[in-house]
Amino acid sequence: MTEPAPSWLDELPAHLQALDAAHLLRRRRVVRPLGDGYLSVDGERLLAFCSNDYLGLAGDPALVAAACEGARHYGVGSGASPMVSGHSVANAALEEELARFVGLPRALYFYAGFATNASVIPALVGEGDALFSDALNHACLIDGARLSKATIHRFAHADLDQLGRQLAACTARRKLVLSDAVFSMDGDVADVPRLLHLCEQHDALLLIDDAHGFGVLGPQGRGTLAQFGLVGATASRRVLYMATLGKALGVAGAFVAGDATLVEWLLQKTRSYTFATAAPALLAEALRASLRCVERDDWRRARLAELVGVLRQRLHAGLAGTGWRLLDSPTPIQPLIVGDNATALALMDGLRQHGLWVPAIRPPTVPAGTARLRIALSAAHSVADVERLADTILALSPRPSQNPQEPTA
Template sequence: MPFDALEADLEARRAADLYRRRRILGSPQGAIVDVDGRRLVNFCSNDYLGLASHPDIIAAAQAGAARWGVGSGASHLVCGHSAAHEAMEARLAAFVGKPAALSLSTGYMANLAAITALVGRGDAIFADKLNHASLNDACQLSHATFKRFPHNDLERLERLLATTEARRRLIVVDAVFSMDGDSAPLAEIVRLAERYDAWVYADDAHGFGVLGDGHGSAAGIASPRLIYMATLGKAAGVAGAFIAAEPVVIDYLVNVARPYIYTTAAPPLLAEAVLASVELIEREHWRREALAAHIARLRALLSGLLPSQTPIQPLVVADNAAALALSQRLRDDGLWVSAIRPPTVPTPRLRICLSAAHEAGDITRLATTLASLLDKQ
């Protein structure tokens, strides 16, 4: 049969505890959700500020649909770029302290668009080994020389920069690493870029809205060499992504980046929703304060976590089976925590995600339950 090899591969994944399946969400995103017919406390979501179901954002999306319709009708360069898109890009650029911005439908697409447009054969990319898969894919597809340095190892990065003869040099990092929750030393990396005539591309999917008083991991870094990307489906609670940089960079991407040029623009109603979200991020400081308190509480109650000061709190376990078993036992107790396994991460773990929407009691319950389960292992 033509599909025997596929079935054999899936069976091998099952045997290695690497098989994945989708859980069905039967409720809006939030701290408490219905999953496969069960009510669970949600510690899986990247909705860090609890904005995904905020009534102001819902109202902005509804008003946007009433004004603009649903579909955008075409790519941005044909007839799909609305005044809503334009206003959103200007607002996002100003919010992160950059002169210009470009919106795209997903973070994966943004990374692919920017990196493959900016560098190619004859150029070099220097990337952290723990970067997100979308960054790695974009680096490989760019056809530039792709060199990886150990996680946050600036000495190794500097040696690579000092010895390259590449025409263009691009340093690529996650600003917040999605599976470990730690941060890249962006200010130091930018200083290296200035010393060795390089650009820095920072993916701040998990820092935007949370760090830098909401302005992101690059807040206070004014270098034009920094090209900043953030997603809008995590802390912002909507969808899409944007790249913020010097006007010449944005203009270049508009003209050269194939994933941008050849994609239908996102619905304008989402741009209206993002504008409402940014207002909330800027105004409601209490959300970040609540989130910080939850992070501190969990870390105080539970030992064994990796050193993360962000909403992503990883608990590394022995193997894939242990990760799945712990996740299932937590789910049996009404707590939803994802088991993350290779190839997503080199070491299996539970990835605990905290939100401003959680209550203090949710954090205590999770820590107490986890500690009891770990004691029984």
């Protein structure tokens, strides 16, 4: 009997073993929220610093009540694409409120953030066009760029001089610049005014992904564009603003906002909008309640700012000489760079043994050699929580050595 030909599927176990050997195998955890910043992680109660629920709204009673009332009124599913019968009264009201909140003419509500960027970009540019992308952009922007089939020009992170040279040398008629507003793994904020200036100089469109700034930055949490004063009467038709609704707003989904004609084009041409089932109305109702909380509750952003200050003050001095470093970030994203994958995993495990949950971030999510803990702060945390985290990190950090050849304790 003839032996079956070898299959590439037979190689997968070895590839998985190689990932594990390189400390790159990812493992899911089963979690349950417990309130006040705590999670049950595989059945263990841990104080978590890993959630993008920056304002502590995900379990807020007002949002829960709005979702329950929405379910009673609309049911639990939308039943169809927004272009068929899925665009409910609640979804339409949410779009109007989002546009008004961010100070832009019109908004379009999507069921998921990744799908938004992955399909909006191909709706804007295609083969023969040019696309310019920051080297540290999120994966959804990268995938959307690849799907568009436009010529991709990658510029070094935040190097707008290089971007300017690339734009000046480009002969394509249609040009699109992509950038995170707040970079998800470093926590720094893009120079949006200068990005817009370059786009105005070179007849380009600017797509800003404010997933981690919306709800946190700007007056009343209106986002990074509002922080830079680029909304309302000063809004530019060259800016398309995208933000997710599952982070600071605590629910799910995403939206894009901008010039009304541009948004209408996206409604007509974005495949993930046309061919996907619309988000349920119960989520839209929860988001409408969340928007009211974001606008009203300045204490949430004030607490975040206080917590950022406490963490940075404690860690900056304490980590001197250890080889670990806290990146400069004014946002709730506070990355602690430790270097290699094994060290990051060991630190993660050490924190877990002390009742703290801060998952390690490794390549390919971040560049090789920059494995880190991505500390994410939330208004659900207290000052004492952050002090506990900082003190435990310092206790687990390597001791500074006067002689780099001497082993550390």
